[in-house]
Amino acid sequence: MERYDLLYRLYEEFDTDRLRAYQEFVDLFPPVDSRVALDQWHDASTELDELKGDVSDAFPNVGETFATLASHATRNQAFNALDLYTKHGRGINxxxxxxxxxxxxxxxxxxxxxxxxxxxxxxxxxxxxxxxxxxxxxxxxxxxxxxxxxxxxxxxxxxxxxxxxxxxxxxxxxxxxxxxxxxxxGLDDEIREVFRRVRSGVLSDAPEDLRRGCHLQGNEFNVTLKPNFETGSDDARAVIDDALVYLLDLVESSVAGVVGAEEDVAGYARAYYGQTDPEIHDVLAALDERADVGAEAVPEAFRALFERIDVAYYEADAAEVGSLExxxxxxxxxxxxxxxxxxxxxxxxxxxxxxxxxxxxxxxxxxxxxxxxxxxxxxxxxxxxxxxxxxxxxxxxxxxxxxxxxxxxxxxxx
Missing domain, CATH: 3.40.50.1000 (HAD superfamily/HAD-like)
Structure with a gap:
């Protein structure tokens, strides 16, 4: 407890708010071509050194560290940091x-x-x-x-x-x-082909309301639909919910094409991702778009690729397909x-x-x-x-x- 006691003393006996204010001024002072401003910065720097010196002199062996600590961290931040160090026994590297x-x-x-x-x-x-x-x-x-x-x-x-x-x-x-x-x-040809199919059809094959309500972000292995409405709004939520359902079906049809099972499409992606992600499950339920089959009915060929593909939902913000690898x-x-x-x-x-x-x-x-x-x-x-x-x-x-x-x-x- 000795270190806690020293820290308590530091923030009780010294004007650490003033010390931090001087430190912030010295650190963030904008470059200016003004003699008066430069003199002000020099005075603040001198005062900062004196305040740090007072702290350093008051804490033998740990004074310099405590002076640095007090000039950068509030009382709460310092005690939180000490709690973290006590718990984990090491610092950030x-x-x-x-x-x-x-x-x-x-x-x-x-x-x-x-x-x-x-x-x-x-x-x-x-x-x-x-x-x-x-x-x-x-x-x-x-x-x-x-x-x-x-x-x-x-x-x-x-x-x-x-x-x-x-x-x-x-x-x-x-x-x-x-x-x-x-x-x-490092990705193999099979997963590359899935993403090629998803990417090539994501907007061209989308219903008109999605094409008008979303725009495409991402890259070759990350396909993200973002709303053309203010993030968090009711319109954004509605279009992203629809985009999620569309992407699930697009992933399924793309996987079906890769594994040679174009005729065997029955809501497998909705079933699989609805089981693995509670948020996706809730969206499908709210829209009454749940699969007619259970996750246990997903064929192994589909499951093997679904396990390598991430479908993510961000409420009123984005619907996304990405590679888990x-x-x-x-x-x-x-x-x-x-x-x-x-x-x-x-x-x-x-x-x-x-x-x-x-x-x-x-x-x-x-x-x-x-x-x-x-x-x-x-x-x-x-x-x-x-x-x-x-x-x-x-x-x-x-x-x-x-x-x-x-x-x-x-x-x-x-």
Whole structure:
């Protein structure tokens, strides 16, 4: 309990709010060509050093660490970090971060990664911590905003890896022949043909109301229908529910064509995925579109391919078909291999089912902790709440990153 007692004393006896305010001002002060502003920054920096010095002098042996801790983390963040360290006995050694609705949020960050979040990522990088960006976006999009936000030198430092298109590929600059890994090259011809059929017919064969109400996203092995309405609205919910049913039938007909059973189509995909995913089951039930056969009636040839294909439903947001062999877990494992992380203990931050698989993977392997924004999918929130309860406010990834940074400080003490 000694460390808890010291931490309690730190936040009781020192004006840590003031210390953090000076630290934030010094860290995030915009570049300006003004002598008055520069003098203000210099005065704040001097005051910050003095406040840190007071903390350092008051805590023999741990003073420097406690000064850093107090200048970056609130009382709650620091105590949460100490609880995590007490429970797990180790600090974070790699960050695994989703982008959309995690690092940035269309809800309250203008869909940009906030400067505070970018600065914290830079601080982690300066400590030598690898960062894995794990997203469904294309490589070009991710590289563009990372270079803009973090700088070309950091992105190409050799400690940044990008898992893009939800696991289709992994890009880790600075690693020679391993810089770009195309994970889809490992898929066999059978599964490639299924996705070719799905992709080629997804819009051209769709009913007119779906063609008008949805647009297509994704890539060769990830087919996503998004609503042409405001996400979360009643119109978006209705069209995505219909899109889910359509995609289930499209997957079934595509599989039937590959296994040579075009005449043997009887709602097998609806039955299989309705049994394996409660959300899909509920949508089919609500629309009275459940299969006439049970999951036990699905032929083995169909089941063998269904087991390799993911059909995902995001209420009022998206209906998606993807390869279970090209997922974020496979991408993260490949990124760890390239980065040389043999014994990971990751902070995984995300909001969707694809992120949940990574969270479950690190939990199963005692290889990290998981955090999510409070608007994440219910399955993600259920997992996060059941593990370490690391839920942060929408658009405030910095809150969680500060807790993680405090965790690294406690690990440094040992």
């Amino acid at each position: 790699v960050l695994v971060l989703d982008v959309d609705e995690t690092l940035r949020s269309a809800g309250n960050t203008d869909n940009e990664i906030p400067r505070e979040t970018l600065h914290l990522l830079t601080r982690f990088h300066d400590r030598g911590m690898p960062i894995v960006i794990c997203t469904g976006q294309t490589l070009e999009n991710v590289k563009g905003f990372l270079i803009q936000g973090l700088g070309n030198e950091l992105v190409h430092s050799g400690d940044i890896s990008i898992v893009y298109e939800a696991g289709t590929g992994v890009f880790t600059p600075g690693h020679g022949a391993d810089t770009k890994q195309l994970l889809y090259e 090209l997922n974020k877990v496979a991408g993260v494992e490949s990124a760890f291999d390239v980065l040389g992380i043999d014994d990971p203990f990751a902070l995984v931050m995300g909001d969707s089912k694809s992120d949940l698989r990574v969270m479950q993977w690190v939990d199963d392997h005692d290889a990290g902790i998981a955090a999510a924004p409070d608007h994440a999918s219910q399955h993600v929130l259920d997992h996060v709440t059941a593990t370490d309860r690391l839920v942060f406010d929408r658009g405030d990834a910095a809150e969680m990153l500060r807790t993680a940074f405090a965790l690294t400080q406690f690990a440094d003490l040992d």
